[in-house]
Amino acid sequence: MSGAALQASAPARETMRGGRSSLTRSRVRAAWIFIAPTLIVLILIAGWPLARTIWFSFTDASLNSLADYQFIGFENYVANYDGEWFGLLTDPDWWHSVWNTVWFTAISVSIETVLGTIVALILNASFPGRGIMRAVILIPWAIPTVVSARMWNWMLHDQFGVINDMLLRLGLIAAPITWTASPDTALWTVVMVDVWKTTPFMALLILAALQMLPGDIYEAAKVDGVHPVKVFFRVTLPLIKPALLVAVIFRALDALRVFDLIYVLTANSRDTMSMSVFARQQLVDFQEVGLGSAASTLIFLIIALLVVITMVAGQVRLSGEVR
Amino acid sequence: MADVVLKNVRKSFGRAHVIHGVDLAIGDGEFIVFVGPSGCGKSTLLRLIAGLEDITSGDLFIGGERVNDLAPAKRGIAMVFQSYALYPHMNVYDNMAFGLEMAKSSKAEIDAKVRAAARMLQIETLLDRKPRQLSGGQRQRVAIGRAIVRDPKVFLFDEPLSNLDAALRVQTRIEIAKLHTDTRATMIYVTHDQVEAMTLADRIVVLNAGRIEQVGTPLDLYHRPANLFVAGFIGSPQMNFIPCTVAEAGQDGIEARLPDGGTVTVPVSSEGVRAGAAVTLGIRPDHVRLSGQGTLTGRIELVEELGENHLLYVNVGRERHLTVREPGDARHEVGQEVGLSLDGGFCHLFRETGEALPLLKPAGFPTSRPSAASTSIA
Numbered sequence: 001m002s003g004a005a006l007q008a009s010a011p012a013r014e015t016m017r018g019g020r021s022s023l024t025r026s027r028v029r030a031a032w033i034f035i036a037p038t039l040i041v042l043i044l045i046a047g048w049p050l051a052r053t054i055w056f057s058f059t060d061a062s063l064n065s066l067a068d069y070q071f072i073g074f075e076n077y078v079a080n081y082d083g084e085w086f087g088l089l090t091d092p093d094w095w096h097s098v099w100n101t102v103w104f105t106a107i108s109v110s111i112e113t114v115l116g117t118i119v120a121l122i123l124n125a126s127f128p129g130r131g132i133m134r135a136v137i138l139i140p141w142a143i144p145t146v147v148s149a150r151m152w153n154w155m156l157h158d159q160f161g162v163i164n165d166m167l168l169r170l171g172l173i174a175a176p177i178t179w180t181a182s183p184d185t186a187l188w189t190v191v192m193v194d195v196w197k198t199t200p201f202m203a204l205l206i207l208a209a210l211q212m213l214p215g216d217i218y219e220a221a222k223v224d225g226v227h228p229v230k231v232f233f234r235v236t237l238p239l240i241k242p243a244l245l246v247a248v249i250f251r252a253l254d255a256l257r258v259f260d261l262i263y264v265l266t267a268n269s270r271d272t273m274s275m276s277v278f279a280r281q282q283l284v285d286f287q288e289v290g291l292g293s294a295a296s297t298l299i300f301l302i303i304a305l306l307v308v309i310t311m312v313a314g315q316v317r318l319s320g321e322v323r
Numbered sequence: 324m325a326d327v328v329l330k331n332v333r334k335s336f337g338r339a340h341v342i343h344g345v346d347l348a349i350g351d352g353e354f355i356v357f358v359g360p361s362g363c364g365k366s367t368l369l370r371l372i373a374g375l376e377d378i379t380s381g382d383l384f385i386g387g388e389r390v391n392d393l394a395p396a397k398r399g400i401a402m403v404f405q406s407y408a409l410y411p412h413m414n415v416y417d418n419m420a421f422g423l424e425m426a427k428s429s430k431a432e433i434d435a436k437v438r439a440a441a442r443m444l445q446i447e448t449l450l451d452r453k454p455r456q457l458s459g460g461q462r463q464r465v466a467i468g469r470a471i472v473r474d475p476k477v478f479l480f481d482e483p484l485s486n487l488d489a490a491l492r493v494q495t496r497i498e499i500a501k502l503h504t505d506t507r508a509t510m511i512y513v514t515h516d517q518v519e520a521m522t523l524a525d526r527i528v529v530l531n532a533g534r535i536e537q538v539g540t541p542l543d544l545y546h547r548p549a550n551l552f553v554a555g556f557i558g559s560p561q562m563n564f565i566p567c568t569v570a571e572a573g574q575d576g577i578e579a580r581l582p583d584g585g586t587v588t589v590p591v592s593s594e595g596v597r598a599g600a601a602v603t604l605g606i607r608p609d610h611v612r613l614s615g616q617g618t619l620t621g622r623i624e625l626v627e628e629l630g631e632n633h634l635l636y637v638n639v640g641r642e643r644h645l646t647v648r649e650p651g652d653a654r655h656e657v658g659q660e661v662g663l664s665l666d667g668g669f670c671h672l673f674r675e676t677g678e679a680l681p682l683l684k685p686a687g688f689p690t691s692r693p694s695a696a697s698t699s700i701a
Contacts, residue, residue: 216408219375224422224473226397234421238412 024219056293076294088294097278105255108194113248116202119289124210141200149264152193183271190262190272203248209243245314249307256303275299325386325476325509326351332381334371341367342531352507358520359530365513366481371603373402373479401470405482407452407462416450419469440468460491480512496522513679529553551677554605560634563645565604572596577672585618589670591680602671608648610669617662626653637651637661
């Protein structure tokens with residue numbers, strides 16, 4: 001055996017070039033061949049539109065004359081004409097939409113995380129019909145957002161909606177509430193519908209993390225006489241924290257880009273306008289491709305910044321061990 | 324310190340009956356080993372004592388108190404798990420201190436206990452490490468340390484050495500034996516490894532299919548197995564079994580006729596045995612002797628050299644094999660014809676039901692020690 005291995009290693013050494021054996025080189029080549037399709041697709045569908053959007057943000061392009069534009073530098077972002085400031089960074093509507101988005105993200109993701117954890121803990125326990133429950137709970141997540149937003153719109157309708165009707169009959173409110181139109185309730189309504197829709201997704205991610213946990217430590221905790229609530233905060237929570245943070249980042253990324261839910265529920269209302277809704281309004285309604293692209297570029301930067309902050313604060317390693 | 328008494332303890336999971344009425348009295352400070360093949364219910368029995376499973380019927384007493392309905396933490400037990408079950412996110416110190424914190428012990432008391440246990444187990448330098456930074460042996464010590472700091476009346480071990488390599492297993496086994504000598508706590512230990520059972524136990528409980536087959540000191544089980552199952556389970560390599568018929572049942576024993584005609588007189592009680600009855604003769608590989616003119620002849624099919632001794636697998640015809648253990652290096656080759664002599668004084672006889680016939684003051688067997696507490700077989 002060892003003799004054969006020695007013989008084989010001699011020709012192998014001859015083929016070595018530049019410190020790499022032919023085997024390593026062929027492996028590297030194979031790796032590139034396998035990733036190439038992904039890279040090409042990514043460049044086409046993500047890289048190219050992103051680069052084009054960033055480029056447009058430095059121009060005065062408009063939707064009806066996309067071919068005919070001029071480079072105007074940072075004027076879409078900030079500009080000064082005769083001592084008066086213009087541009088996105090000085091636009092109170094833009095900053096209002098940024099605030100709306102961040103507020104929406106913080107509140108909805110927080111509620112979804114807490115509710116999702118509770119639902120996951122329930123689904124992790126063994127009870128009859130657990131398999132069916134796990135499937136059923138995903139239904140809100142499976143419905144397309146536009147459809148569920150339309151459905152909620154109708155349920156929340158101020159005159160014909162079932163929710164106002166129920167609350168009136170129960171005597172909880174004296175007069176119908178214009179859920180999606182009133183500035184006091186509009187954003188909360190959006191949060192509520194988002195929580196309804198996305199909690200199952202959160203629950204599923206957390207359930208996956210819970211099922212990775214070793215069962216024996218819970219028995220050890222039983223022998224140690226640790227109260228179940230203490231077990232959750234001292235054992236379960238620290239152990240699912242990495243997975244929980246990844247789930248929160250996923251959801252936060254989604255929430256920061258929120259568009260369809262808000263657009264369908266409240267249209268272009270300034271009270272609920274998110275960054276994406278703002279960008280669409282500039283691009284489509286006002287035909288300002290340059291300004292809209294500048295808004296999109298800022299959305300990209302804001303999301304990137306927030307994710308980096310979250311990951312550093314939570315010490316999350318997306319590729320790290322989830323345990 | 325406490326004794327543990329099980330009275331007609333049964334356990335079913337739905338329709339599956341796993342433990343069928345176990346009666347067992349474990350003395351204070353005794354080291355008891357549950358041993359048996361996988362699926363025999365030994366781990367379930369331990370988990371019933373720990374309180375990790377509910378007892379379906381019967382009573383369990385620890386230190387005289389009926390504990391059926393007490394939570395595990397209130398039973399005065401500590402458990403060491405096969406998989407160690409350490410909290411992965413806590414360091415060694417916190418792993419040992421966690422249970423005490425929950426029991427509202429003072430900081431100084433916890434610290435003293437943890438450090439004392441760490442010194443005892445020689446893991447003082449590892450207190451800041453996380454379990455994943457420890458080797459298997461070190462993790463097992465931490466698990467044992469976590470049990471020690473609880474100062475339990477009864478230690479429960481669930482196959483604690485199964486995940487360790489052979490050398491470490493022997494070393495840790497010795498440490499557990501030392502722990503028992505030092506603490507004099509009652510210990511119940513589950514294993515499928517009969518060497519662990521033989522070396523550690525004051526008494527061994529052999530379980531099979533949810534029933535106790537025999538309870539006794541290690542040598543008791545080895546020399547006086549109560550039935551075919553225990554005879555086959557204790558001792559490695561396994562005892563040889565030869566189906567025989569009773570040629571003559573007399574005062575001094577039974578003359579058993581081997582399948583190919585030879586006879587062996589075994590000094591066992593012949594009460595209730597008639598000539599012509601079918602019995603099984605058992606003899607350990609160490610007690611079969613090679614001889615020119617033996618009771619049996621056969622052809623060697625396999626030789627296994629173990630260094631200090633060697634094993635011969637001899638085909639004695641009709642697809643039957645006998646294992647022979649001989650000291651030193653093998654002096655025979657595969658294919659060679661050999662004669663085997665069976666000394667009746669070293670043989671066991673089992674009824675058709677598997678029950679052993681009582682030995683009559685056997686010449687080759689040392690008398691067994693009296694057992695520490697009374698037991699009965701359910």
